[in-house]
Structures are given as C-alpha cells and as structure tokens.
Amino acid sequence: MMDKLKFTIKLSSLLSNFSNLQTKLLINRLDRNNIPNHIAIVMDGNGRWAKKRGLPRIKGHIEGTKSIKRVLEIAYDLNIKYLTLFAFSQENWDRPKQEVDGILKIIRKSLQNEINQLNEKGIRVYVIGNFKRVPDDIKNTIKNVQKITKNNKKMNLCIAFSYGGREEITQAAKNLAKDVMEGKMKILDIEESIFRNYLYTKDIPDPDLLIRTSGEIRISNFLLWQMAYTEFVFTPVLWPDFNEYHFLKAILEYQERERRFGLV
Numbered sequence: 486m487m488d489k490l491k492f493t494i495k496l497s498s499l500l501s502n503f504s505n506l507q508t509k510l511l512i513n514r515l516d517r518n519n520i521p522n523h524i525a526i527v528m529d530g531n532g533r534w535a536k537k538r539g540l541p542r543i544k545g546h547i548e549g550t551k552s553i554k555r556v557l558e559i560a561y562d563l564n565i566k567y568l569t570l571f572a573f574s575q576e577n578w579d580r581p582k583q584e585v586d587g588i589l590k591i592i593r594k595s596l597q598n599e600i601n602q603l604n605e606k607g608i609r610v611y612v613i614g615n616f617k618r619v620p621d622d623i624k625n626t627i628k629n630v631q632k633i634t635k636n637n638k639k640m641n642l643c644i645a646f647s648y649g650g651r652e653e654i655t656q657a658a659k660n661l662a663k664d665v666m667e668g669k670m671k672i673l674d675i676e677e678s679i680f681r682n683y684l685y686t687k688d689i690p691d692p693d694l695l696i697r698t699s700g701e702i703r704i705s706n707f708l709l710w711q712m713a714y715t716e717f718v719f720t721p722v723l724w725p726d727f728n729e730y731h732f733l734k735a736i737l738e739y740q741e742r743e744r745r746f747g748l749v
C-alpha cells in the first residue's frame with residue numbers, strides 16, 4: 486500500500502516536472518519580438534469540467550479562477566500589455582439563478598480579494614459591459630478597482646462582465662446619434678476612428694489573438710467590432726485545465742501566422 490502511494494507520488498511529481506520542462510521548451514521557442522500586445526480569452530468549459538467529475542457546475546467556475554491566476558501570471562511575466570477575459574456574457578443572465586448567483590459571488594470575491602495585489606503589481610483593471618442588471622455592491626467594487634488602479638502602467642487586465650458585442654455597438658450608435666442631435670458631432674465627420682471612441686474599449690487596442698477553450702469554434706458575441714483582424718486559436722482543453730503550457734502553445738501558433746490585415 487505504502488509502496489503504491491510512494492510510486493503514485495513519484496509519478497505525479499515526475500509528470501509535473503515533465504510538463505514544466507515542456508513549458509520551458511516552449512518559452513525558449515517564443516519569438517520575443519512578436520509577443521501579442523493584446524490577448525483576449527473566452528474561458529469556456531467550466532460546466533463540462535465539473536460534470537465530468539460529477540460535481541456541481543459552480544465547482545467548475547471556482548476551479549476556473551485558478552486558471553485565471555495561472556494565465557495572468559504568465560502573461561505578466563511575458564510582458565503582455567493587455568489581457569481581456571470574457572467572465573460573464575449578457576446571455577449568461579438567463580442561466581439558472583443559483584448558477585448566476587454563484588458566478589457573481591466569485592466575481593465579487595475575486596475583485597475584492599485581488600485588488601491590492603493587482604495594484605502592487607502595477608496592473609490596471611478595466612471592467613467592460615452593461616451594468617444595468619449588476620448588483621449595486623459589485624458596481625461599487627468595479628468603480629473602486631478601476632479608480633485605484635487607473636495610473637498603473639505595467640499591464641492592463643480587462644474583464645468583460647455582463648458584456649455583449651452587439652449591445653456594445655448598439656449603445657455606441659445611440660450615444661453617437663445623441664451627440665449628432667445635440668450638435669456635438671457632424672455626420673460627415675463620423676469615421677471608424679470616431680466610432681470606436683463610443684465603444685466600451687475606447688482606451689484599449691484591438692486584440693491580436695483570441696483564445697477560446699473547450700473546443701467550441703465561435704465568438705459568441707465577444708468583441709465583435711474589435712476582432713476584425715484578430716487571429717483565432719481554438720483549443721479543446723476545458724478552461725479549468727488550461728495552463729501555462731496551453732497558453733504558450735497558443736502564442737506560438739499565433740507567431741506562425743502571417744498577419745496581412747487585408748493586404749497582399
């Protein structure tokens with residue numbers, strides 16, 4: 486029995502060293518001059534991860550927060566300037582109340598608990614979305630975290646929360662129309678560079694790379710305007726299993742692409 490336990494422990498540490506070694510090998514292969522400036526992630530598969538283990542869905546979301554930490558740390562070390570995470574879509578409000586409450590609790594706690602550490606590391610936090618349905622205490626936490634971190638320059642973490650791409654574009658059109666009606670903007674002056682100033686992401690450059698986990702191959706109403714020229718990498722790995730190795734592999738895949746932006 487003892488021998489079996491020892492063997493299992495040895496094997497798991499060997500395997501973890503092996504994956505560390507694999508991760509190191511990938512880091513060495515990275516082209517440091519071609520690191521994406523902005524990576525956006527659709528963190529998908531928490532529910533399936535939990536179901537596979539016979540656990541309630543919320544356990545998958547809790548485990549998913551560990552992947553967020555892993556990815557944030559490696560992105561920080563690689564000097565990636567912008568990381569955007571799709572934490573909660575507008576459509577997610579229609580999930581069972583128990584699950585919505587559970588996710589809100591994770592988001593509330595994560596923001597409150599991590600604010601100091603994020604700030605000490607020089608990370609600026611943006612939260613984008615339509616907060617009409619968001620409870621007041623979370624709205625206040627969002628305001629607070631954005632205010633406290635607003636002068637930070639090392640890295641930008643953008644959390645898409647209660648976010649929908651079509652809603653973002655619609656509210657931009659509405660606000661632009663209002664400015665035209667009030668004489669603050671002339672119709673002839675409207676260009677793409679003007680329109681983008683009405684988006685939630687007006688201070689954030691467009692993503693260079695989108696990663697979506699869990700094998701789903703779609704963008705699900707995420708950053709529709711912003712991803713016109715983004716490179717997409719899809720991986721079958723479920724979000725709670727996503728680690729540094731998978732993140733580096735996605736960047737390497739991005740580095741192998743030739744970005745032409747519509748040119749020849």
Ligand code: FPP
Nearest residue numbers: 528529530531532533546549550572592595
């Ligand atoms: C997708 O998995 C995940 C979500 C809808 C929620 C993820 C949110 C968190 C982990 C909290 C994030 C917190 C911060 C502060 C950024 P799914 O439920 O769609 O999985 P499934 O497709 O397998 O059902």
